[in-house]
Amino acid sequence: MPNYAESHRDLDSYISARVPVIGMRTIEQQRALRLVREVATHPRRSSMPFWIYTRATGLRDLRTNAPLQEDRSLTGAMEYAASQFTARPNATLVLVDPDDLEGDTPLTRHIAEVARLAGNNSGSIILLTDTPVWSGLQRLGMSLQLDLPDADEMYGVLAGFLTDHQGIIPIAWSEDDARRAAETLLGVTEAEAVNLMATVAAKGSVDKDDVPALAQSKDRIFSDLTGLVKVQLKDADYTVGGLSNLRDWLRRKNQLMQADLRHTEIRPPRGVLLVGVPGCGKSLSAKAIAAEWKLPLYRLDMGAIHGKYLGESEGRFREALETADRVAPCVLWIDEIEKGLAGRDDGTGVPQRIIGQFLFWLQESRSRAFVVATANDVRSLPPELLRKGRFDELFFVDLPDAQDRKEIIQLYYRRYVKAEPDPDQLARLVDLSEGFAGSDIEGALHDVGAEVYLGGGAEALRPSFVMDTFANTIPLSRNNPEQIEEIRAWGRERAVAAGRTAGATTQGAPGPARRIVFMED
Incomplete structure (x- = not known):
């Protein structure tokens, strides 16, 4: 995914090439504007005019912020730009979040006509938007996407925040703590990260315990999550009896979940598949893992994923996995996964495509979303799901010894x-x-x-x-x-x-039901 530095390089090259239409898609308007200003204020572009239009301020000079006309409408801005593009070479107009860019509308056709005028005189129009751009307009130029901050950029944001507060409040974080916090905050915007850190600092100090607590604070940003259901943990979910092998394995994986793996080839733990006897703690384990690791728990509701229209199920499932990447670090619980992935002989092909999406995500995603999938009917599981490398481990939860x-x-x-x-x-x-x-x-x-x-x-x-x-x-x-x-x-x-022993014969398990009454001593 393009980070800030890559987007900076691409935008710089597009402006140098005088591409008529440059579409920049992002949900971070202020961060994108900072990027545009950095490129526009380069010394070699000092003689090139740059204008910016927003609904709130109208048309202004990008560098000086001086208003260019009293008419604050988009139509007025387009008319001004059209007249300037024919008279002045190398001019650039930045349109911030204009409406109705997705389809073939009078507005998109108007922008396309102005872009052609700009192209005739080495001018450019930059479109900052969080929606797709009509193909007829986009074909006139190039596009780029400014994704959310990566780990290095997020670390720079946090380091700058901590530097600003050094000497004002006690700060107990080391560089490793800041790196861990940056990993935790992946998936949020730069502004959201600053807000979260400001909330931490508002209590009067930045402590070691604030690093894992950021995962819970980050969780409050996300409310309406596609296909995911937030599971509120109770005190009773914090403890699991038995399953000693599984619990020991999870303690080791927790160390990797918290480690700085940037300079290694090791990826964060992917997850665990728990199969076995119903009622032996598989679902409870998902809750206990989230509680012990101090991570938010989300349940992937396979029933809510499936839709009745062609491609709807696959689209919802893809959105759910993308959301899981964004809310990470988290525990993603998929209960009775065999029901959601069943139907290999389904003539629609939907189960097979969902399985393919899920396997690809398990293999390629590098987010710290730890999957806990449970299954009772192991015969319904697709064989490719059980292959080593999909999940970190496959555990069998037997009757307790x-x-x-x-x-x-x-x-x-x-x-x-x-x-x-x-x-x-x-x-x-x-x-x-x-x-x-x-x-x-x-x-x-x-x-x-x-x-x-x-x-x-x-x-x-x-x-x-x-x-x-x-x-x-x-x-x-x-x-x-x-x-x-x-x-x-x-x-x-x-x-x-998952427990200390596996497969021990259950003495007396089969046989007729019996009723025994113990007389009081």
């Missing part, structure tokens, strides 16, 4: 009962929960918590009630043992274990 179940029981016991389980009782609950998914354990202890609330506190809770609740919980591994065993057999052979 005894040690993981102990950790999960302790986690939810504290949350719902507001107490620590008795060691003997904990050991019996671990045995009773053989074959349970994490959601089964949570459901059982939620019922226990409700009984504590209704019964007057944890002190009045009967131990036998807890045992009874666990014994009478029928997990999915017993309700649908064939499907669960098929999922587990796939994961044992094709993925890395």
Whole structure:
């Protein structure tokens, strides 16, 4: 993508070549105007007239800002330029954000006629706009796009801001901190970056903790996000029981997410694909990653992506991925990805094109958007999605083993009962929960918590009630043992274990449902 220096070079060459129409597309009007002024004020162009038109100020001299006429209308500015282009060589008119440039309209045809007059006498018209320009007008010249600041330019913006405030407020940032902040602020405009830094400085200091906090502050800039749904995290989303291998792997990836990789060939972590048994913590892991890494969490809603018109689904999906690049660093959660990418035999070809877009983005994007994709029906996943190099790793989330179940029981016991389980009782609950998914354990202890609330506190809770609740919980591994065993057999052979062990036989998982009542001691 063209950065400021490249756009400066291109604009300089277009003006030197006296191209009749120069279309500059950007959403940063002030930054683009600064670029034009830098090119216009070069000493070798001191004798060349430059005029600028805006709706607010009318037609003025670009260098001195002196008004050229009382008529502030665009029509008046065009008439003035037309008369000057025929009389003076090497003149340049800058039109800032004129309306109706996209189609064949009277305005675009008028601009084209004036551009032809300019071209006959080595004149130019520069169009600063955030919309496409009608092809009939654009074919008269050249175009360039001024993209958002890259990491180096953003670092220069931050360094200038910190220099301006040096000695006024305490600043604890090192150069590495400023570099990390610049990476964090990729995707925002220069003005937005200055506003965010001003908000940080307004509290009276610039601290080390402000670097990761910028990701949350940046998140507030974006409201209406195409295809993305902002997920508000709760305290309960900060902790995941079990999945020790996955958690250790994620800690290492977090170091890369925060590292300065500019002078290496290493790209930021791309993401992880979690497949496995339903209810074992795949979706919760996405929330826990965002909470632990202190990054905003967005859910890519595949249902909202699909449209009924030709090309609509692909366009929405492309916009969603572009938005994810812009809001990065973030965690991008795609829940049950197999449903959004299913339909390989669909005659429309839409699923295949969406898969192609997604794979290309996974391969080529260098933004710090970390994807957490989850899948239950692994048989529906396209094979090319599982190839090494798409995601950083493919993890299989199995039913928790005894040690993981102990950790999960302790986690939810504290949350719902507001107490620590008795060691003997904990050991019996671990045995009773053989074959349970994490959601089964949570459901059982939620019922226990409700009984504590209704019964007057944890002190009045009967131990036998807890045992009874666990014994009478029928997990999915017993309700649908064939499907669960098929999922587990796939994961044992094709993925890395997310927990300490993988593929251990679930003793007692298959079999008839049973009801056990523990009599009170």
